[in-house]
Amino acid sequence: MIKRYIGMKDRIYNDIWMRLGILMNWGLCLMFSLLFLSSCKDDFDVDKLQDTPRLVVYCFPTEGDTTLIAVTRSFPVASFKGDIKVQSQQTVNARIIYKVNDVEYPVKRIENLQEARLFSTNTSETYLSRFVGQYYVVGRQKAGDNIDVQVSADGYSSVSASTYIPNRVNIQMGEVRFDEKSSDADSYSRVDKIAATFQDDASTQDYYSVMVKLRQMEGTNRDSLSWVTRAIELSTVGEPLLNKKTKLNDDFGFDDYTFFGNSYIFDDRTINGLSYTLHLEALSAYMHAGEYDDRGTWDKVFGYDYIVELYKMTPEYYRFLKSINDAQSNDWADAGLMQVAPTYSNVKGGFGIVAGYNASISSRHFD
Secondary structure (H helix, E strand, O other): OHHHHOOOOHHHHHHHHHHHHHHHHHHHHHHHHHHHHOOOOOOOOHHHHOOOOOEEEEEOOOOEEEEEEEEEEOOOOOOOOOOHHHHHOOOOOOEEEEEEOOEEEOEEEOOOHHHHHHHOOOOOHHHHOOOOOOEEEEEEEOOOOEEEEEEEEOOEEEEEEEEEOOOOOOEEEEEEEEEEEOOOOOOOOEEEEEEEEEEOOOOOOOEEEEEEEEEEEEOOOHHHOEEEEEEOOEEOOOOOOOOOOOHHHHHHOOOOOOOHHHOEEEEOOOOOOOEEEEEEEEOOHHHHOOOOOOHHHHHHHHOEEEEEEEEEEOHHHHHHHHHHHHHHOOHHHHOOOOOOOOOOOOOEOOEEEEOOEEEEEEEEEEO
8 A cells, every 4th residue: 555655665756756846846947938938849829828827747657556646737937926936836626537547546635744754754844745735546556557647627727648657677786896987088086887787678669767876874973873865976978878978068168968866868779679788887986985974984884775776667758858858958058059949748738747667676785
């Protein structure tokens, strides 16, 4: 039931809602600015949307028995007044129909902080408050299921979206080499090099995201210790599937490509049907070296974990993340040399994303 997520899947579960929190605080502002202030190839009138608030829906179905749904609203750029951060966090009294293979599942609302605690091991009231007023679905889901979502609310046009849950692709962590020179000749950072292998399905066109996480004991003394897990930034030059570094950007002094939330997306265009080993260079060697803070000291006592998570995602999920990556990495547009593309959405009549995924985890403990 809901409590099943407090444990093995909590790392993934919290990460999805960390992203939702970021999207609701920052990403929505970016998304609507891009949608309203740039040209768009979609079949709707951008000028008309500037004066029309729309429902915004975020939902990421996966295997399990509980699915969260975040519902908020857009704000017309032309007439908006006030604090966008505050108003974008306001909840919407929504009516939601959620179907799995054409069977309707019950939708409930998170009413208070006490109920929100069922969804996370994070005890921060500020963090938990993001859940209050949002929605969740109770019902078993598995790979291959088709998901349909319809959302309506007074004063807004109804919106809808569909997705499915892809099959899981197992990831296996291999050799880990510590405190080595980065493959990026322009970087002086030391990296931990992690090999992770998976088997791609030859019969389908597949989309992935990989994350590397470091789990450490943190605290100033033994009475304040707690395990903390964080997503780690990667140097991507040494991995062909992730490397976006270009000589042209270097020549113009533009920054490297940025992956949203340290979630590194790629597709199987060049590896279709192959067993492939990712070469991941984690920019975290200094974090357990004991030189800068107490973390290295506690690592010697408790050890630490490296975690590799491989997400197989629907094309819609991939396009959504890619559109955010492209937008925040587009120094050419910032310089006025290129148009900014809109953030991808598959929500008909509104904005946001409804996109399925499936995740596998491989971890190793180091003393």
